[in-house]
Amino acid sequence: LAKTTQPISMDSYEGQEVNITCSHNNIATNDYITWYQQFPSQGPRFIIQGYKTKVTNEVASLFIPADRKSSTLSLPRVSLSDTAVYYCLVGRVTNDYKLSFGAGTTVTVRA
Amino acid sequence: NAGVTQTPKFQVLKTGQSMTLQCAQDMNHNSMYWYRQDPGMGLRLIYYSASEGTTDKGEVPNGYNVSRLNKREFSLRLESAAPSQTSVYFCASSEVRVQVNTEAFFGQGTRLTVV
Numbered sequence: 001l002a003k004t005t006q007p008i009s010m011d012s013y014e015g016q017e018v019n020i021t022c023s024h025n026n027i028a029t030n031d032y033i034t035w036y037q038q039f040p041s042q043g044p045r046f047i048i049q050g051y052k053t054k055v056t057n058e059v060a061s062l063f064i065p066a067d068r069k070s071s072t073l074s075l076p077r078v079s080l081s082d083t084a085v086y087y088c089l090v091g092r093v094t095n096d097y098k099l100s101f102g103a104g105t106t107v108t109v110r111a
Numbered sequence: 112n113a114g115v116t117q118t119p120k121f122q123v124l125k126t127g128q129s130m131t132l133q134c135a136q137d138m139n140h141n142s143m144y145w146y147r148q149d150p151g152m153g154l155r156l157i158y159y160s161a162s163e164g165t166t167d168k169g170e171v172p173n174g175y176n177v178s179r180l181n182k183r184e185f186s187l188r189l190e191s192a193a194p195s196q197t198s199v200y201f202c203a204s205s206e207v208r209v210q211v212n213t214e215a216f217f218g219q220g221t222r223l224t225v226v
Contacts, residue, residue: 034214041220042220043218043219043220044154044203044215044217045217046214046216049214085153098156098159098167098169099142099156099159099203099205099215101153101154
């Protein structure tokens, strides 16, 4: 699995856009980029996944530059309920798929 | 639709006691995982099972054993609990198809304290 680096923490205010960048310099050709969100006292949940360019869903957008060595998760107009830990995962799916998480980024949204 | 169910939700053990954490999923997923999460830390993979009948070690397997009882169930056993195993344990499952990435679904966790 490609090693990922993301900020330990970020602070924001309600209504702002939050952008979390994940570095993955040794990403392989077949690797996907996946983001998970974890609220306190809960298990992580899938947010978004992409391979290249831009992916958008009802929760977030994922921007991936052409070289794919980094990716940015964008959370539009955050609210207090977006306070959580966000994990960036990079890997390819094989028959023996090991889902490994790093330390994540703790996002704190303030009023 | 229950998803991934873990039992128990809370447990206190004395050092040296044994116990089994249960996990069941109703999504017909092939792959299942056990993680631990210590306070303020990310998730660390203990064991995983790519398919029924197979298990493999993750990052921190020492002190644990697992059983993939059938496609639905994946249990984690602590043979002789130690205070260092105090943690929150999460079970997860996913449908893995080669070259197609899929999301993993997590249970609500088991909060284990070893005194």
